Amino acid sequence: RKEVEQDPGPFNVPEGATVAFNCTYSNSASQSFFWYRQDCRKEPKLLMSVYSSGNEDGRFTAQLNRASQYISLLIRDSKLSDSATYLCVVNYGAGNNRKLIWGLGTSLAVNP
Amino acid sequence: EPEVTQTPSHQVTQMGQEVILRCVPISNHLYFYWYRQILGQKVEFLVSFYNNEISEKSEIFDDQFSVERPDGSNFTLKIRSTKLEDSAMYFCASSEWVGGRSYEQYFGPGTRLTVT
Numbered sequence: 001r002k003e004v005e006q007d008p009g010p011f012n013v014p015e016g017a018t019v020a021f022n023c024t025y026s027n028s029a030s031q032s033f034f035w036y037r038q039d040c041r042k043e044p045k046l047l048m049s050v051y052s053s054g055n056e057d058g059r060f061t062a063q064l065n066r067a068s069q070y071i072s073l074l075i076r077d078s079k080l081s082d083s084a085t086y087l088c089v090v091n092y093g094a095g096n097n098r099k100l101i102w103g104l105g106t107s108l109a110v111n112p
Numbered sequence: 113e114p115e116v117t118q119t120p121s122h123q124v125t126q127m128g129q130e131v132i133l134r135c136v137p138i139s140n141h142l143y144f145y146w147y148r149q150i151l152g153q154k155v156e157f158l159v160s161f162y163n164n165e166i167s168e169k170s171e172i173f174d175d176q177f178s179v180e181r182p183d184g185s186n187f188t189l190k191i192r193s194t195k196l197e198d199s200a201m202y203f204c205a206s207s208e209w210v211g212g213r214s215y216e217q218y219f220g221p222g223t224r225l226t227v228t
Binding site: 031032034041042043044045046049087091098099100101102103104105 | 167168207217218
């Protein structure tokens with residue numbers, strides 16, 4: 001099983017749609033979870049950390065299910081500017097261990 | 113808003129040559145990282161650095177690679193003898209020292225390395 005696994009997509013949705021991405025991770029010792037977004041040939045940018053209780057930031061909602069080793073990202077009211085690759089990222093961090101393990105990413109295209 | 117910067121943005125080198133990629137992390141951050149991304153592939157961890165020493169490194173980070181913090185602001189990645197397969201985008205990242213946010217890493221714009 002891959003360390004971090006995502007459906008690569010692409011997801012093609014119309015503006016205003018709600019879209020959900022899922023991600024599974026293999027190491028139950030994982031401690032920290034993130035969603036990054038990456039535009040073509042650009043650096044990854046932190047979208048949000050994912051907390052055990054779930055968290056929301058505007059149109060974005062992240063959920064974590066430790067029992068199933070599963071993370072999700074929900075985007076409501078999609079905008080054209082949301083078109084990007086969304087990367088699920090996991091850290092086994094404890095102490096000075098901050099190595100991030102990356103999924104391959106899910107490609108989203110929001111169409112007018 | 114503070115940001116990580118990297119130079120050069122694009123480096124072309126011949127196989128067997130040494131290259132040094134430079135990064136200036138966010139000023140109050142104390143953890144530094146190098147990642148690489150081969151075109152069309154996922155981001156891969158290379159090395160993390162804290163308190164003037166390597167904290168962790170991946171199997172990719174072999175003896176051809178080294179990192180240094182030569183002064184109070186720069187963080188460098190050196191590849192001693194480049195190979196064709198070293199061609200990739202190299203990202204530098206940094207994170208805060210303590211607390212929950214210390215696991216959030218902020219990335220520079222990357223250096224595209226092309227080995228011919």
